[in-house]
Amino acid sequence: MAYRTALEALADPTRRKVFERLRRGPSPVGRLASGMPVSRPAVSQHLRVLKEAGLVTEEQDGTRRIYRIDPKGLGQLRAWLDQFWESALDAFKAEVEKEEGDKPK
């Protein structure tokens, strides 16, 4: 049921930018913030949302916190999408068959 939070987290453009930057590998907050059009606290807040959505993890290393992508949230999102995709196709097929029945002979 956590695909909701993942979806909501990835909807924001800057948050997506942070997330996609992490795809290239782990990074501390400061490094993430430089190169972003917004302030460091803003990035911090985005990271919290991403973390709560299971999309990133935080690891303390001295005075800095290293953020990295967490496969968990991504996996849940994929699972939902796949299941949705399948049932949508099923409904689509059923629909087509129903229409076939409408033009008999």
Next chain:
Amino acid sequence: MAYRTALEALADPTRRKVFERLRRGPSPVGRLASGMPVSRPAVSQHLRVLKEAGLVTEEQDGTRRIYRIDPKGLGQLRAWLDQFWESALDAFKAEVEKEEGDKPK
């Protein structure tokens, strides 16, 4: 590049509800709106967003418009997710190998 709009469209709970209801098959606007906690115009506005995101299609049938799920948007989202998933795993592997190199012997 349209996975952005799909993501943003699916972030809203009521919009997701509309979308998930369409999974069971096509429906005109009025039917969708009844059974929703919001007004018909609200549903209309949501449908527009979903349509612009390539998630639903609209077909005119007399005075009513039938909405159905459009596989396009869903497909683009899946493609992005899959590609993201892969490159994230790659980065993860590369990271592990780097750490292996850190503790030689």
Next chain:
DNA sequence: ACAATTGGTAAGCAAAAACTTACCGTTAGT
């Protein structure tokens, strides 16, 4: 031609979300 059904659009409002500045706590180095 007229009335009724269906639904899109506009304007305005209220709630939510993102951003900034200011501040504080923690760790590392000297």
Next chain:
DNA sequence: ACTAACGGTAAGTTTTTGCTTACCAATTGT
């Protein structure tokens, strides 16, 4: 012990977004 670096949190403001009411256009049936 003092200072600097790093980053989370609070408070307040602005922007965005979702919702409602009111209105209008198009189609169908009588």
